[in-house]
Each structure stands twice: as structure tokens, then as C-alpha cells.
Amino acid sequence: MKEAIVLYPSPAIGHLISMVELGKLLLTHRPSLSIHILITNQAYDAGSTTNYIASVSDTVPSIAFHYFPATTLPPDFSTTSPHHETLALELLCLNNPNVRHALTSISENHVVYGLIIDCFCVAAVAVARELSIRYYYFFTSGAGYLNFFLYLSTLHDKFAKSLKDFDAPIDVPGSPPIPPSDVAKPLQDRYDEAYKGFLDSSLKMQTSAGIIVNTFEELEPRAVRAIIDGECVPGRPTPPLYCIGPLVSSRRGDDGTSPEFLAWLDSQPRRSVVFLCFGSLGVFSGEQLKEIAMGLERSGQRFLWVVRNPTKDKNQKAATSTMADLDLGSLLPEGFLERTKERGLVVKKWAPQVEVLSHPSVGGFVTHCGWNSVLEAVCAGVPMLAWPLYAEQRHNRVLLVQEMRIALPVDESEDGWVSSEEVEKRVRELMESEEGKLVRERVLAMKGEAKAALSPGASSRSALAGLVESWKR
Numbered sequence: 177m178k179e180a181i182v183l184y185p186s187p188a189i190g191h192l193i194s195m196v197e198l199g200k201l202l203l204t205h206r207p208s209l210s211i212h213i214l215i216t217n218q219a220y221d222a223g224s225t226t227n228y229i230a231s232v233s234d235t236v237p238s239i240a241f242h243y244f245p246a247t248t249l250p251p252d253f254s255t256t257s258p259h260h261e262t263l264a265l266e267l268l269c270l271n272n273p274n275v276r277h278a279l280t281s282i283s284e285n286h287v288v289y290g291l292i293i294d295c296f297c298v299a300a301v302a303v304a305r306e307l308s309i310r311y312y313y314f315f316t317s318g319a320g321y322l323n324f325f326l327y328l329s330t331l332h333d334k335f336a337k338s339l340k341d342f343d344a345p346i347d348v349p350g351s352p353p354i355p356p357s358d359v360a361k362p363l364q365d366r367y368d369e370a371y372k373g374f375l376d377s378s379l380k381m382q383t384s385a386g387i388i389v390n391t392f393e394e395l396e397p398r399a400v401r402a403i404i405d406g407e408c409v410p411g412r413p414t415p416p417l418y419c420i421g422p423l424v425s426s427r428r429g430d431d432g433t434s435p436e437f438l439a440w441l442d443s444q445p446r447r448s449v450v451f452l453c454f455g456s457l458g459v460f461s462g463e464q465l466k467e468i469a470m471g472l473e474r475s476g477q478r479f480l481w482v483v484r485n486p487t488k489d490k491n492q493k494a495a496t497s498t499m500a501d502l503d504l505g506s507l508l509p510e511g512f513l514e515r516t517k518e519r520g521l522v523v524k525k526w527a528p529q530v531e532v533l534s535h536p537s538v539g540g541f542v543t544h545c546g547w548n549s550v551l552e553a554v555c556a557g558v559p560m561l562a563w564p565l566y567a568e569q570r571h572n573r574v575l576l577v578q579e580m581r582i583a584l585p586v587d588e589s590e591d592g593w594v595s596s597e598e599v600e601k602r603v604r605e606l607m608e609s610e611e612g613k614l615v616r617e618r619v620l621a622m623k624g625e626a627k628a629a630l631s632p633g634a635s636s637r638s639a640l641a642g643l644v645e646s647w648k649r
């Protein structure tokens with residue numbers, strides 16, 4: 177019988193792509209494997225994955241995608257949680273019969289070595305246990321955030337209050353202290369449904385057969401050490417940790433970008449352009465877009481800026497619906513496009529980020545701190561300005577600025593507003609100051625370390641070999 181591994185990603189694009197890349201990586205190490213990826217529909221629009229999946233299906237025949245029938249939350253479903261993550265956790269829970277069916281039918285022709293799940297897919301642990309299939313976690317963010325995720329149950333038991341009510345930064349093994357306001361919103365309130373779901377996921381992670389994480393040891397040595405030394409799960413054994421990254425997808429052809437856009441970059445001086453891009457879902461209000469434009473204009477720097485349709489709600493940070501066409505002229509300050517046309521370019525909705533970051537003209541990256549973006553910047557050796565919007569991104573900013581020292585921070589007001597003065601100051605700092613230079617040197621060093629980690633016999637390749645080896649035991 178053929179050997180198989182089943183991957184169960186969360187359907188949001190930022191999670192799905194790195195899980196699929198993990199599947200491809202496993203195949204490079206063990207080409208005889210058959211990889212099965214379970215695909216559910218999304219609880220809300222978290223980025224279209226259709227083109228990406230189609231391109232993988234066309235090019236990697238050893239990966240089979242299993243599409244589940246569309247599942248919807250019952251009409252009487254109600255939750256007091258304000259976080260959309262609750263809907264995702266709930267919908268994935270309803271998919272358990274589909275998971276059971278898929279695993280049973282794959283097992284008819286394969287020896288299933290393991291089920292690798294995303295932290296959202298915790299409900300499937302019950303099915304894996306029922307069918308006596310080992311389960312692993314694949315953590316799509318970094319080791320620094322994993323520390324916190326693993327340590328959550330200890331914090332929960334140790335303190336009777338919600339994290340948002342802590343009056344001092346929270347101590348986490350192997351990490352700088354995390355201010356309560358920088359904790360991911362769904363984890364701030366212990367009575368929230370999303371918190372309960374992730375706490376359950378954290379506990380199930382602790383009893384998994386292993387935790388695979390998309391990072392490399394040299395980027396986050398202190399965090400990795402704390403996990404391996406058992407500090408994040410005190411009093412109990414910690415599962416084996418496999419740092420197999422950086423996994424970066426160089427997908428193309430799903431962005432509709434015109435060639436003139438890259439030609440523009442070709443015509444710019446080396447390392448002179450600041451690239452602004454806020455992940456697959458990041459959005460701003462119309463006022464904030466204007467403020468960014470004013471800051472960029474005053475900074476005098478060259479820029480390439482990916483702009484999405486604004487939200488009406490000033491506090492909404494992630495797009496959850498399809499966007500209509502954009503009229504940049506009316507969105508941005510009057511005359512902005514004309515005045516900056518010699519040194520700036522605004523792109524609508526999407527740019528091929530991996531390609532842009534690796535272009536020699538790009539010298540800085542303003543990012544929402546999504547982990548894939550961080551790794552892509554590291555691999556390209558581009559220093560960052562950290563401007564978090566949602567999910568675990570504020571937590572990532574603390575790690576990027578204080579621990580890894582590969583980014584400078586953007587400071588916002590309590591409600592997330594960033595002034596044009598702050599944009600101007602930080603963009604200049606990144607591109608011109610001594611601090612910016614230090615961050616650039618550090619990220620360039622990490623670029624070298626990332627490459628080295630992926631070379632035969634080095635840390636990430638040994639971790640991958642160790643993971644595959646563990647299936648035989």
C-alpha cells in the first residue's frame with residue numbers, strides 16, 4: 177500500500193498556501209509519498225484560493241485535493257463573540273463527518289502516517305483519535321508566537337483574569353514581555369468563544385505527535401530553545417518541534433499585474449523603493465488611506481503601494497467581502513498621483529509580493545506583519561516597518577522589533593489610527609537613518625541564515641528528515 181500524509185489546512189489563503197507548500201516540501205524529501213489535502217469552504221471571505229490550488233493540481237500530481245461539500249452554519253447559530261475566528265472554528269467543527277469520511281476512504285488504499293492540522297482545525301483531533309491516526313500540528317506563524325500559544329493554558333490556569341485585564345506586560349518563556357493590548361484580540365478575553373476554541377487547540381497541540389513550524393532556528397533561537405527545553409508546557413512533556421522553514425511560495429499568475437508595473441521597478445535606483453502591502457486581507461478606512469498618502473508624499477521616498485477599497489468602518493482591519501472596482505483618483509488626496517508620479521506607483525488590490533520584494537530596487541517593506549510576509553522579506557533581505565492590523569500581527573511586531581530586530585515599529589493610537597507625520601517619520605527612518613541601516617544589516621544576515629538553514633544537512637533540512645523519520649516509529 178502507498179504511504180500517505182493527510183494535510184488539513186484552515187481555508188484562509190494565508191494558512192492554506194503555507195500548508196500546501198509543506199506538502200510540496202514533504203514530497204521533495206520523500207517523492208514516493210502521496211499527499212492528500214482536505215479543503216473546506218470558508219466561513220467568510222478570507223481570500224480566493226481557487227487559482228492557486230488549480231496551479232498546484234496542474235503541476236504536482238502527487239498532491240490530491242479532497243473538496244468537502246459546502247457546509248454552512250445553522251440559521252439559528254448565534255454567538256456573543258465579536259471575532260470572525262469563532263465562525264471559522266465552528267464551521268471546521270461541523271466538517272468532522274467529512275474529515276472522518278475522507279480519512280476512512282484514504283486509509284482503504286494507503287497507510288496513513290499522520291494527519292497534519294492547522295491550529296484552527298482542532299475539532300479534527302477527535303476524529304484522528306477515533307481512527308487511531310497520529311496527528312501533528314502545522315503552525316503557520318513563527319516560533320515566538322507558538323511559545324505564547326503553547327503557554328496559553330499555563331496562563332489560563334495561573335491567573336483568574338482575562339489577558340486584556342493584565343496591568344503589566346505578560347511574561348512568556350523565550351520571548352520579550354507582551355503588552356496585553358498586543359495579544360491577538362480573540363485571545364484577550366477568557367470568556368470569548370474564540371478564546372475557548374484556541375485554548376482547546378493549545379491543549380490538543382500539547383498532546384500531538386509533533387509541532388511543525390514555518391520558521392528556522394537561527395531566526396528565533398531563544399523562542400525555539402524555550403519550547404525544546406519544555407518551558408512553554410511546564411510540568412508536562414512537550415511534543416517534538418520541527419522548524420522546517422522558511423517555506424515561501426513563489427506563486428505567479430494569480431495577480432493580474434501588468435508588465436509595466438515591474439518595468440517601473442526596473443527603472444528605479446537600487447534599494448530606493450519602499451513597498452507597502454498589507455497581506456491578503458488588510459484594509460484601511462478612506463481617511464487612513466489619505467493619511468498614508470500624505471505621509472508618503474512628505475517623506476520624499478520612492479514608493480510602490482498596494483491599495484484596496486477602503487472600509488466604511490474605521491475599526492475594520494480585514495476585508496471580509498469581495499471588493500468593487502477602485503477609483504484611486506477620488507480615494508487619494510487631490511493631485512497626489514500627479515505630484516508623485518515621478519517617484520511613486522499605486523497598484524490596485526494585489527501585487528506579486530515575492531517577486532517585488534526580491535527586486536533589487538526595493539529597499540524597504542511596510543507590512544502588516546503576517547508571518548508569510550515576514551518570511552518573504554527575510555528571504556529577500558528587505559528591512560521592514562511593522563504596521564500590524566489584526567490576528568497575531570501586533571504580537572509579531574513586538575517580536576520583529578525587540579527580539580529579531582529586523583523591523584522598526586509604526587506607532588498607532590489606541591483605535592489603530594496612524595498619522596501622516598508618523599508615516600513620514602518612520603518611512604524616512606527605515607530608508608535613511610542609522611537605525612534603518614542596522615535593521616537592514618540584520619535582515620541581510622538573516623537572509624544568509626535562511627539560505628543556509630535550507631541547505632542539505634542544515635537545521636531546517638535535518639528537522640524535515642527528523643519529521644519523516646518519526647512516521648516510522
Ligand SMILES: O=c1ccn([C@@H]2O[C@H](COP(=O)(O)OP(=O)(O)O[C@H]3O[C@H](CO)[C@@H](O)[C@H](O)[C@H]3O)[C@@H](O)[C@H]2O)c(=O)[nH]1
Nearest residue numbers: 190316317455456526527528529530546547548549567568
Ligand atoms: O498584494 C498582495 C498581497 C498578499 N500577497 C501574498 O499573500 C500572502 C499573505 O500572507 P501573510 O503575510 O501571512 O498575511 P495574511 O494572508 O494576512 O495571513 C494570515 O495568516 C498568517 C499565517 O498564519 C498570519 O501570520 C496572519 O496574521 C494572518 O492574517 C503572502 O504570501 C504575500 O506574498 C501578495 O502576493 N500580494
